[in-house]
Amino acid sequence: MNADTTKRIIRYYEDLWYQKSGVFKPKLMKxxxxxxxxxxxxxxxxxxxxxxxxxxxxxxxxxxxxxxxxxxQFYLPGDIVYNHNQNKTIMICVTSGVLELLSDEDDESPMISFGKGTCFGEISLVYNIPGSN
Known part of the structure; x- marks a missing residue:
């Protein structure tokens, strides 16, 4: 495994621990x-x-x-949640942080930002249609 991948894994677990305040939904819950x-x-x-x-x-x-x-689901900064014209099959609720919709032109420039409390994609629970974002 290369050094970048190792750093990304460590960062993921550190950020996850911080975001969840060290609390995880245990498997014993079942x-x-x-x-x-x-x-x-x-x-x-x-x-x-x-x-x-x-x-x-x-x-x-x-x-x-x-x-x-x-x-x-927990995402690190820079992770892609959806790709353009990908069928959306889930509803997304932002519970912390910011989710950005990036421009099709360069995949870097944010067009709109969604913050805590934003929910979208509810329609995908009923219809399976490709999104435009």
């Missing part, structure tokens, strides 16, 4: 009773769900069940 799993997942995901225009007015019982299916 052995908890379903209602307790649902309660924990809802507590972890309530803020992003209520940030979404699509989900914010839905019944809490539905959001609790939905929260169990949600996953969290």
């Amino acid at each position: 052995i908890l009773p379903a209602p307790l799993q649902m309660e924990i997942c809802y507590d972890l995901n309530a803020v992003p769900l209520y940030s979404s225009l699509l989900f914010r007015k839905l019944p809490e019982a539905f959001l609790r069940r939905l929260s169990v299916t949600m996953t969290h």
